[in-house]
Amino acid sequence: MTGTSSSSKEQARSPSADGSSAKPAPATGLEGVVVAQTSISTIDGSAGKLSYRGYDIHDLAEHSTFEETAFLLWEGRLPDRGELEAVRRELREQRALPPEAVALLESAPRQSNPMAVLRTITSAIALTDPDADDNAQPALRRKAVRLTAQLGPIVAGFHRHRQGAARLEPREHLDYAGNFLYLLNGREPTPEEARIFDVCLILHADHGFNASTFSARVTVATLSDIYSGVTSALGTLKGSLHGGANEAVMKMLLELQGSGESPEDAIRRRLERKEKISGFGHRVYKTEDPRATHLRRFSEELGSQRGDGTLFEMSRRIEAFMRAEKDIYSNVDFYSASTYYQLGIPTDLFTPIFAMSRVAGWTAHVMEQLANNRLIRPRSEYVGERNLRYVSLEQR
């Protein structure tokens, strides 16, 4: 849901139909427009605060787990011991993919865009889910668990498939985060790696009415179903202005590392060429993105553990330079790039793993939307031709 350093300057400019340029363009991009009420998450952009259901993201990052956070997002409160056990068990039980999904995954061309694969298989799972079109609360809750449990295994399964490696079965003793890293890499993560990835999933699980969450709500507000909502969200997250930003950051870091140029010089040249520097600035935060605080620390820790602080060091210098030159803060995408990379996650899976976290929020928003629904149907300002006379083909 992040923009880029230059996105805040974009403006829709179309000529008005009558040729007058005096008419102001309407609010575009719905920036600052309140579309609905929510009690799921709230962002205080000027204070740099994010909370889920009233709990500060820093507390959740320190004390919670992804499973507990998902329960919190869905139910609006922290689970007691029995409820936490239950949601962990449900997520474990649901993570085996249905055979149709496995078949589809293994028939996907290896060079496919992983987000297009994830979008397709998520949509396909609906065809074999007897709950698919049941919008009553108990069925929605079951599907929220199912979708959350399955997105990770789909991502890991496709990665194994495209590498020609055997698909792995989940390991019972591993939780959601650790299991994903195992399914992806074929080795169990260290407890430190698993915990860092678990917190990454907590940090990305919800973020107000970002574009993908909003698209899920627009979709289900016609009284469509949760699979349609999550499929829309996946397609929306796929875009480079949303999920793609940390991939762009990683590409830049690797380019810089290869070039030998100093990070400061390289960024200065990019800025002079008016290029976007991904991973900086945000439409909502006007100070440090609170998620960046944790990801910076993880990037540093993973560098230490691997005995190679190069990526972190380079990131730190770019951040300091952007702060000094442009007075702009790093966002969630900047340090998630080097964190994920050091966890062994391929760059083109950064957006899919964003999805496997955000699906907890998407499904919470779908349930909230359907609990108090209203069709989302805006207006547009027509600026095209008017009152044209249809002329026959012969006269054109």
Place this chain on the structure above:
Amino acid sequence: MTGTSSSSKEQARSPSADGSSAKPAPATGLEGVVVAQTSISTIDGSAGKLSYRGYDIHDLAEHSTFEETAFLLWEGRLPDRGELEAVRRELREQRALPPEAVALLESAPRQSNPMAVLRTITSAIALTDPDADDNAQPALRRKAVRLTAQLGPIVAGFHRHRQGAARLEPREHLDYAGNFLYLLNGREPTPEEARIFDVCLILHADHGFNASTFSARVTVATLSDIYSGVTSALGTLKGSLHGGANEAVMKMLLELQGSGESPEDAIRRRLERKEKISGFGHRVYKTEDPRATHLRRFSEELGSQRGDGTLFEMSRRIEAFMRAEKDIYSNVDFYSASTYYQLGIPTDLFTPIFAMSRVAGWTAHVMEQLANNRLIRPRSEYVGERNLRYVSLEQR
């Protein structure tokens, strides 16, 4: 994009966090909110006027074809003879489904929701389209043709599959509308049937920022791709407040026909029970929906041709009753129900055929959005708990 007789009364009502009920709810559903400029179609709700690219829908219904209308939506002007020939040829060439899509279609469970099948296969086609992630104008235009050409054959192909009937190959001499009816029913339509269906496709091809079109724009505004946009639109159209309305009308008509009760009595009883009467009222039109004018005529004509005017007669009486009792007009969905039914289209395919028309508009909107893009990311009003203290599991 239609609401129902009671939808205009819906209001989002959530308690505010502090328990006060004095705080007004924010604009919900974006009703009346202008989100962007467009030059594709415009609706004058009080005059009951709809035009595509400046051409009145009545002129297009009388003189144009679906192929020509699609060109108009995409290019912003009517084609000359060579251009019309070209777009007709392109649509014919692209309508054969790729083998992967056929395989997926034939592996779908027969009881699948046809819109879920259409959503899944549309998403899957991206995996084998080398153009899939190319957002440059020539590639977008090729994909607009491809998506428009293939949606109909997917719908017909799934219907044949679920009936256990052999899939049919397109017939070269049939245009888009006629070919679809042939692929679906296994017999070539009469010229009158083909022309009526062709006009139905023209009438449904675009309609401002309806919910599905809006969701396609939200999706691609992250710089995602046209397949993601159309997949979102399909999932959004699937909901009963959008694409589902004419299916609900048909169900009601068949129920009434079976019951023997007079239409007036039956509707009165439903209104007394506060039930929605689908096919009436519209968030935008405050007078007759101009599309209804044509569909009423088609419903009548098809009844005459079949020598059975029962459905039309019943529809006419319901319309008169609703007008007299509730001062409310029929919308596009009301007469499309009996029209499609009399064309031999199964009720649960009404929404998929809506999609195979509206895809021309969706793809035009995707191109317009990407030509002058701005991320669509609104705000929400947070009404949940604040500043909760995280307590450990032991203390809960």
